[in-house]
Amino acid sequence: MTTVDLADPPVTNPFTGTTGLPRTSEGWTQLVTPDGRLHPEVDADRDALGRLTRDLYRGMRLARRLDDEAFALQRQGELGLWLQCRGQEAAQVGSVAAVRADDYVFPSYREHAAALWRGIGPADLLRQWRGVAHSGWDPEPYAFHIYTLVLAAQLLHATGYALGVQRDGSDTVVVTYFGDGAASEGDASEAMNIAAVNAAPMVFFCQNNQWAISTPTASQTRTPIHRRGAGFGLRSEWVDGNDVLAVYAVTSAVTAHARSGNGPAIVEATTYRMGGHSTSDDPTRYRTDDELEAWRARDPLARVEALMRAEGWSDEAFLGEIQAEADELADRTRRECLALTAPDLADAFATVLADVPPLLREERDAFVDYRASFLD
Structure with missing residues (x-):
């Protein structure tokens, strides 16, 4: 009988080339502090790291602008519903940027930043929420599956796809996103167990945004989600989900682990849902202003901006270019939304x-x- 060694093997930090990832006293990986200071172990080429940071920041800023515009469109009656990713941009952009373009992604329903990074445009992202189609895009050109609204169902879809590419002899890795609420579903446990038993080339990426609609994580589980994955035999990592460089580093490491035939991994990215669960939700009914303000101080975009200022990686010209691009994306989002018409029955x-x-x-x-x- 084959047994699974639950001891996590060493991983390589892509920013240092050394074995291991720096962890805080809380136990998670963090490379940039909330006030924008780099961890002393980060000794990568500063020019290359600066270019990467600017690219990641661009993806995060564009995602937030699209998100804000879509929220406004819903409030104006142009969308039936919208689920914001505000506050979770670092978790999404840092992870999707760390995998290959042909690594297949199975999202849930809030991964707008990851989808935008893969090249999916506003019309396709809004089509489903405007009620003119059941889904928004053809997954194949983007290696990015359509949104799944049924909690945790995409984890089983992703596991089946991973078993398929494994049998094809491909070195593709499958990444699936889910939240803390979906982690409580039976489908999540089944998917992780099947993936572990078959050494499927997968990364289970959990964005723990602290709230499953109005249920806090502490009311769902006494065990951290990444530890639950370890219990099934998955390589387990915990990362500051508002630190885009840490997310990138951790995702790079676990993707290499899965691609090398070592089996699946789980990443728990601790982050925060700044808005409501959806535009139909009133989060003031179940969370406090103090809690929201505490997490606003950890805003992932503000952290990168502070880092770039400290390292000299940004200037007014760069920030102006990003602002202009974000403004154009907002205009495009509105135009493409209003041009979406209902199909002929x-x-x-x-x-x-x-x-x-x-x-x-x-x-x-x-x-x-x-x-x-x-x-x-």
């Missing part, structure tokens, strides 16, 4: 079966005639 008859039988054609024609009988 008659077209639905053509998508039921690959080959439309005569009876279905007759039913479509009858529907079209019936609709035409009404006065405008």
